[in-house]
Amino acid sequence: MASIVEGLGFAPDAGRLSVERAIAEVRSARAVVIAAGDVRLVVVAAEAFDATMAGVLEGAGAGDASLVLAAPRLNRLGSPRAQAGAVALPHLDIARVTSLALKPETRLDAPVAPATPAQVAALELLALALVLPAAVVCSVPEGMAAGLVTVEAHDIMAFRAAEVARLTIVGRAPVPLEGAPETEFVVFRGGDGLRDQVAIIVGRPDLSRAVAVRLHSACLTGDLFGSLKCDCGDQLRDTVRRMAQGEGGILLYLDQEGRGNGISNKMRAYALQAQGFDTYDADAALGFDLDQRRFDFAAAMLRQLGVSAVRVFTNNPQKIEALNAAGLEVVADQRVLGRPTAENVRYLASKRDRAGHYIDFEALAARAPD
The missing domain is CATH 3.40.50.10990 (GTP cyclohydrolase II)
Structure with a gap:
């Protein structure tokens, strides 16, 4: 049986397969689990975070929730940093998530913790999926991981180089x-x-x-x-x-498309340009560097x-x-x-x-x- 499975292309590169599945889940507005050592995080793209997801996570007892943001977005929020960071979410407040992730006029009024390896991998996964670089993450509630695609952080970080090969x-x-x-x-x-x-x-x-x-x-x-x-x-x-x-x-x-940001984020940047932002400031306001x-x-x-x-x-x-x-x-x-x-x-x-x-x-x- 093992040789049949390997012949079909599944076993030799299970890590790559899990990343591909995770990309598809993220683009379909579903949660995934990212594993890094003993850490397991439920990850939801902030742009897909809604009342249903918040209710499910709260009902399952999810804890230690944070919003992970890229450095350019944190700089825009008034919290200058060279690396990604995480803002604690005592409550899964959809309006706060949307404001911190997307609205150009928002200013941050909370401390920022350095992003952990699992959280950095979450942003990389969102980049691969071409969605907004902002992730709602929390510890995995009891029994929830079995129903979600799980992917290792190191497989996410190695994915781009593997694709070149x-x-x-x-x-x-x-x-x-x-x-x-x-x-x-x-x-x-x-x-x-x-x-x-x-x-x-x-x-x-x-x-x-x-x-x-x-x-x-x-x-x-x-x-x-x-x-x-x-x-x-x-x-x-x-x-x-x-x-x-x-x-x-x-x-x-x-x-x-859009210097590597994807067509949806390019349109978000165009909307900001219509408000007076230049092309790079618009991208930075969304959490992107000069060129992805x-x-x-x-x-x-x-x-x-x-x-x-x-x-x-x-x-x-x-x-x-x-x-x-x-x-x-x-x-x-x-x-x-x-x-x-x-x-x-x-x-x-x-x-x-x-x-x-x-x-x-x-x-x-x-x-x-x-």
């Missing part, structure tokens, strides 16, 4: 594009969470030389709908055009395609550093500029001034529509 090509086909008729799409499974990633090979790049490459994070609003709030769609199409007109290249289309993205799996995708040296199309120094750190040779980097609009100038200036992006506003002005 599991990157696999699962499909590829020619897909002619406007202005780039000789184009192939290659789909990878693994890398970042449970999502597929796509490499678009434009033309016939010479893999024995440095290949033109762009790491492009998916942007539904900009890439598909032509949002005026960013320059993503322009960058995407301009890169493919330049590759097609040149010696070819590879564009990696990475499912990292990782690019180690992008380098692994390129290596599987036979690429060892790149000429990278980017304005983001983080992408250049990530490719170098992953062992690829970055022989050159080139700028990719979109069109400035009244709606995106502040966004572009924030990327330049706060994240160090290489954005030349004189060059941008030359691209402005008449």
Whole structure:
């Protein structure tokens, strides 16, 4: 029986399977149990915490409840910290949880304890599930753990790196594009969470030389709908055009919407931007750092395609550093500029001034529509 189970892919990596199940539970607004040594915590995403959950936990005698928040959110609340922390919840008060987790005007009026390893793992699990980085946690009530998915904290913390090692090509086909008729799409499974990633090979790049490459994070609003709030769609199409007109290249289309925060959190940040926040302050108010993205799996995708040296199309120094750190040779980097609009100038200036992006506003002005 054991060999049959192993052959079906269950036994060899039970830890990864438990993380995948826990991600699904969190995204479905259900509680999970995180174990770290002798500690067992019930974890509920704050955005899913409601009267029903509060009633069940209180009725079962849950104790030691806390709200675990990331450092950027604590800083916004007026309790500056470099690491995540936990605020005690003497009562499972939904209004207080919502206020502390989400409302930009809230200020903290209670002490903050350093987050424990299990609590840090809870925030990492929420990040993998692409939900708001705020978790209601408590000790496991008697008899409750049997009905919940249980996952080890160390398996959660090791999950991202393990996914990079599991990157696999699962499909590829020619897909002619406007202005780039000789184009192939290659789909990878693994890398970042449970999502597929796509490499678009434009033309016939010479893999024995440095290949033109762009790491492009998916942007539904900009890439598909032509949002005026960013320059993503322009960058995407301009890169493919330049590759097609040149010696070819590879564009990696990475499912990292909203700088890795996910589409729902991106919309929350947009709502704050409409109130006057800049792009990074809006993310920080929700509990996110400047950029949640990782690019180690992008380098692994390129290596599987036979690429060892790149000429990278980017304005983001983080992408250049990530490719170098992953062992690829970055022989050159080139700028990719979109069109400035009244709606995106502040966004572009924030990327330049706060994240160090290489954005030349004189060059941008030359691209402005008449």
